[in-house]
Amino acid sequence: xxxxxxxxxxxxxxxxxxFVAMFGLVVIIDLFENLDEMFALNGDNGTLSLMWLxxxxxxxxxxxxxxxxxxxxxxxxVMTVLIxxxxxxxxxxxxxxxxxxxxxxxxxxxxxxxxxxxxxFNQEVLVPQVAFxxxxxxxxxxxxxxxxxxxxxxxxxxxxxxxxxxxxxRTISKPAFVLPPPMLAKELIDLKAEKAVFRPAKGRQPSxxxxxxxxxxxxxxxxxxxxxxxxxxxxxxxxxxxVFVVSAIxxxxxxxxxxxxxxxxxxxxxxxxxxxxxxxxxxxxxxxxLHSRFMQPAMNVIAILLTIPLMVRRESPGxxxxxxxCGFILAAVFGITQGFxxxxxxxxxxxxxxxxxxxxxxxxLSAWLSGVIRT
Numbered sequence: 207x208x209x210x211x212x213x214x215x216x217x218x219x220x221x222x223x224x225f226v227a228m229f230g231l232v233v234i235i236d237l238f239e240n241l242d243e244m245f246a247l248n249g250d251n252g253t254l255s256l257m258w259l260x261x262x263x264x265x266x267x268x269x270x271x272x273x274x275x276x277x278x279x280x281x282x283x284v285m286t287v288l289i290x291x292x293x294x295x296x297x298x299x300x301x302x303x304x305x306x307x308x309x310x311x312x313x314x315x316x317x318x319x320x321x322x323x324x325x326x327f328n329q330e331v332l333v334p335q336v337a338f339x340x341x342x343x344x345x346x347x348x349x350x351x352x353x354x355x356x357x358x359x360x361x362x363x364x365x366x367x368x369x370x371x372x373x374x375x376r377t378i379s380k381p382a383f384v385l386p387p388p389m390l391a392k393e394l395i396d397l398k399a400e401k402a403v404f405r406p407a408k409g410r411q412p413s414x415x416x417x418x419x420x421x422x423x424x425x426x427x428x429x430x431x432x433x434x435x436x437x438x439x440x441x442x443x444x445x446x447x448x449v450f451v452v453s454a455i456x457x458x459x460x461x462x463x464x465x466x467x468x469x470x471x472x473x474x475x476x477x478x479x480x481x482x483x484x485x486x487x488x489x490x491x492x493x494x495x496l497h498s499r500f501m502q503p504a505m506n507v508i509a510i511l512l513t514i515p516l517m518v519r520r521e522s523p524g525x526x527x528x529x530x531x532c533g534f535i536l537a538a539v540f541g542i543t544q545g546f547x548x549x550x551x552x553x554x555x556x557x558x559x560x561x562x563x564x565x566x567x568x569x570x571l572s573a574w575l576s577g578v579i580r581t
Contacts, residue, residue, distance in 0.1 A: 266340035337469035338373040390436035497561030
């Protein structure tokens with residue numbers, strides 16, 4: 207048990223050092239490139255405010271960093287600990303005592319696997335909360351970074367556009383909704399307002415956008431132009447200044463549509479896949495990413511099971527050769543994964559095969575390599 211705690215402490219210490227070193231490098235490079243931007247964001251608020259702004263931005267960024275780099279940091283930590291153990295000769299007495307290698311390294315293997323739970327919690331809980339907050343804070347003085355990517359609701363045929371989207375607050379500034387004839391209106395209507403707020407479905411109330419302070423067209427003219435179906439989807443409010451437009455298009459679908467879905471939680475991804483308002487091409491990409499998300503924890507474990515036998519081989523030519531071979535095999539598995547992803551994105555193979563094919567290949571390879579581990 208004492209050696210187990212020692213090995214676990216070594217792994218955690220190495221992981222912490224790797225994280226601080228790599229993330230610290232990211233922070234330093236960002237400050238060198240964007241320090242003027244930080245001063246502009248801070249204005250005349252003083253040094254303490256500037257420091258708090260930097261800490262807040264990098265706090266958000268650390269969540270995104272651990273989501274992307276976490277699996278690689280775990281593998282690097284395992285490799286580093288194994289190199290240190292072999293250089294110090296700590297494994298030889300334990301192996302001479304008849305203890306199997308996998309038993310010796312069990313605490314580190316379990317700790318590396320347990321990091322999957324941390325990564326899943328980070329991905330499902332923290333990333334959806336901070337991803338858009340970081341973007342809004344960094345680009346609050348640059349509206350061009352949050353321009354609305356117009357999108358047509360495939361159910362209602364309403365085209366949603368606007369000036370700027372704030373995903374964190376679920377709002378659009380200066381929205382412009384186009385109501386097509388003849389299903390919704392007798393003629394084409396360009397519905398404009400000061401602000402639009404997305405409201406999720408609640409009970410019998412459908413999801414949609416509340417357009418506040420409608421500027422055009424006049425609401426009495428809008429009411430006269432709408433068809434029966436239009437009145438069901440475009441509801442003029444009693445205050446005489448707001449209009450509620452029924453739509454399943456959410457705020458994040460109007461912002462960096464090709465990549466923003468990676469910051470959603472799994473329930474939100476499933477809701478978007480089931481959403482009939484989204485196009486089939488986009489749904490295919492979401493399904494592929496959802497399978498890849500479920501596959502990633504398994505690939506993280508396989509990477510550890512590949513690393514250990516390669517780093518402590520029975521007939522080892524040396525640490526440098528072992529490390530090089532391990533890096534080559536991991537890079538090959540990564541390349542296979544990316545190749546399957548490309549084939550899935552190109553509709554050459556089904557999304558489930560594109561995601562789980564590398565798991566089958568990597569798992570078979572790890573099982574085969576388990577026989578070369580030192581005993």
